Amino acid sequence: xxxxxxxxxxxxxxxxxxxxxxxxxxxxxxxxxxxxxxxxxxxxxxxxxxxxxxxxxxxxxxxxxxxxxxxxxxxxxxxxxxxxxxxxxxxxxxxxxxxxxxxxxxxxxxxxxxxxxxxxxxxxxxxxxxxxxxxxxxxxxx
Numbered sequence: 324x325x326x327x328x329x330x331x332x333x334x335x336x337x338x339x340x341x342x343x344x345x346x347x348x349x350x351x352x353x354x355x356x357x358x359x360x361x362x363x364x365x366x367x368x369x370x371x372x373x374x375x376x377x378x379x380x381x382x383x384x385x386x387x388x389x390x391x392x393x394x395x396x397x398x399x400x401x402x403x404x405x406x407x408x409x410x411x412x413x414x415x416x417x418x419x420x421x422x423x424x425x426x427x428x429x430x431x432x433x434x435x436x437x438x439x440x441x442x443x444x445x446x447x448x449x450x451x452x453x454x455x456x457x458x459x460x461x462x463x464x465x
Contacts, residue, residue, distance in 0.1 A: 346452060351397050352389060354445045358433070359387045359399040361440070365429035366401070381407040401426065
């Protein structure tokens with residue numbers, strides 16, 4: 324399992340917790356989901372290879388699964404369906420098969436620009452939410 328932690332800007336976090344906590348949580352969930360989607364797409368790109376398992380089943384089996392928020396921690400998992408169980412052999416290597424590190428490479432590629440991506444995606448989603456509700460207060464705002 325690969326875990327990535329992102330800490331928000333304290334001022335932004337404070338404003339969102341005070342003004343619209345329900346919307347803030349939804350925006351963070353959407354942003355984390357969008358980042359997970361980018362990582363899974365990057366991993367899928369490296370799944371183009373030949374061999375007995377080159378049917379595309381593994382690429383089609385990669386999905387994002389949002390977890391329930393606990394203690395203010397938002398998580399989205401990138402999972403591979405059981406029908407493509409052999410992804411482990413490609414990711415970690417096994418016997419004659421050399422490790423291809425599809426998911427680890429995708430996460431490593433995202434790491435240097437993670438904060439920038441988070442701020443960019445969150446900003447876009449935040450502005451879109453404000454435009455949607457510009458004629459009145461945000462529902463659920465205090």
